[in-house]
Amino acid sequence: MASRFDVRDARGEDPERSLPHALALTLASALVWGVAHLVTGRRIVGALLVGAFVLLGAAAAVAGLFFRPRLMELAVQPAWLSGTAGGILAIGLVWVTVVIRSYQLVRPGALSLGKSTAGGVAVTVLCFAVAVPVSWGAYNTYVYRDALTSIFQTGGGNGRPVNTKDPWNGQRRVNVLLLGGDAAANRQGVRTDSMTLASVDTKTGDTVLLSLPRNLESIPMPAGPARDRFPYGFTGDGGGTPGLLNEVYQYAEDHPDLVPGARKNQRGPELLKATISGILNQPVDYYILVDMFGFADIVDAMGGVRLKITEPIPFGQRGEVLQPGNRVLKGKEALWYGRSRTLSSDYARMGRQKCLLAAIAKQADPQTVLTRFDKLAAATKRAISTDIPQELLPAFVSLSSKVKDGSRIDSLQFVPPLISTGNPDFALIRKLTARAIAGERAQASASPSPTGTKTRPAAGASPSPSPSPSPSTKPVSLDEACPH
Structure with a gap:
């Protein structure tokens, strides 16, 4: 042949x-x-x-x-x-x-x-x-x-051994602190203007998002050098740092003696984790920090994010406005949507940020990820830092699938008038946190507000984040809170 x-x-x-x-x-x-x-x-x-x-x-x-x-x-x-x-x-x-x-x-x-x-x-x-x-x-x-x-680094950044056979160390819940860092060329250091503890049930995937306002004052510090320096609550350095919760991260970075043994870029997360753990009376296992300007790059890499805007939102420095309606926002527009306080408030902004993150999570489908993978990877490297160890990623992937498959995601914000940011009732914060994590659905009237008046449940609140949020004492589903 x-x-x-x-x-x-x-x-x-x-x-x-x-x-x-x-x-x-x-x-x-x-x-x-x-x-x-x-x-x-x-x-x-x-x-x-x-x-x-x-x-x-x-x-x-x-x-x-x-x-x-x-x-x-x-x-x-x-x-x-x-x-x-x-x-x-x-x-x-x-x-x-x-x-x-x-x-x-x-x-x-x-x-x-x-x-x-x-x-x-x-x-x-x-x-x-x-x-x-x-x-x-x-x-x-x-x-x-x-x-x-x-x-994600091997072993994470907290120095704890990783047991891949029992990734949650027998815990029923894993608590991850989600931070939005607002760094800019005209601002020294990082201010964590968005702080939310995501508490996830490791069996069911049910999640409670507990949000603390950036301007919370009189914050009790964790035992050790931080409490020795601020025995009556965090007061900052005075002047440009009046002692708000969003300053703790950078204060720790600037004062190494407050977190002995921690390296640069670890001091801030460690002290903030310990501080928020004390405020909520809940352990904080890991953190994820997203730089807000890098976040805009992620949105652009996705090709934009679809959102329903319910009211005009000022955009940029030239008097532009994000008009109401179903919109596809580019990176800078999405950043302004999440950050703008003009004609609004810190608390309305907190609500918009959660809706924005939820929209991005839903729209990050396999087709979008595959077709824009290199851009998304590059943007994510610039925007995200965390102490979640590589060895735990398989466990987190498995847990995230439970969260997506019909599990409930509730949100509770500790904002006025429920909580006075200038004179916080930390006992009430801890009580409501424990109740939310326990899954109780008590009526708001069962828990008095700091002023002693009864509050209304969030079920009747507007589905759009508003400048004056309802003083709800129970968590609200994100599906209910975000406009569709």
Whole structure:
């Protein structure tokens, strides 16, 4: 048998007219490995190639259909990502080799220069059609791994050992402090203008979001150097730092002696975690800090975020306005939507920020992530810092799937008139926190406000964040709180 499939000898046809047939067989081999080998009588090799191709496809289908949760857990493990990138490249190399060898087997024996060139170009294009998506997949896997290892460090930043067999150390709930850092060129350091403790039930995924206002005063400090310096509550340095909750992070960074043993960029998170833990009387396990200006880059990388705006919101420094209606906001517009206090208040802004984050979470679908992956990864690296260790990422992925699959997400904001920011009732804050986490749904009238008057439940509140929020003492579902 000839080393090359001779169409003229087999069929008595003119080889000048056999090139389309050869290219068709090459294309078929690119779609299903081994077709050209089988046609040319190389049955053993052809059968092996077809079997390998079918096995790979079946394995991918079965994994996607029946083992998706496990795949999601593996997708946050750097070692598996490295292996995946290498595997993708290996498959791509085999694929291109199959295409080239298939054409060699079915190519007519005598072609004119023009036909030969046309055939070579066609096969080259076909090889690129295989190589480009394979290379794209391997590259994005590498980019993803790089972003993952840049944001999440091995062992985390809290120095505690990680038990992957019991990731929550027997705890029924895991508490993650979500921070929005408002750094800018005209401001020294970072001010944590958004502070929310997400308390998640590790069994059910039910979540309570407990939000503290940026301007909370007279904050009790944790035992140790911080309380020794501020025995009667945090007062800052005076002047530009009057002693608000959003100053604790940067104050710790500027005063290393308050958090002995902590490195730069860890002092702020550690002291703020301990401070908020004391305010709410709840442990704070981990934190995630999102730089608000980097957050705008994330929104742009997503292609914008869809939101329903219920009232005009001033935007920018030129008198622009975000008009009511269903809008797709770009990064800077989304940033202003979440930060603007003009004709509004800190507390209305807190509500908008939660709705904005909820909208982004819902719209970060697989198609958006895949098509804009490199931009999203780069923006996320710039915008996010955390002490969640790499080893716990599979457990967090599993937990997040519970949160998305129908679990309830409630929100409770400690804002006026429920809580006076200038003279906070910390005993009431702790009481309401315990009640919210316990899942109680007591009527608001059962708990007096700091002024001694009865308050109304949030069920009758407007679905849009308002300048004067209802003094609700029970958590409200985000689906109820955010306009649709």
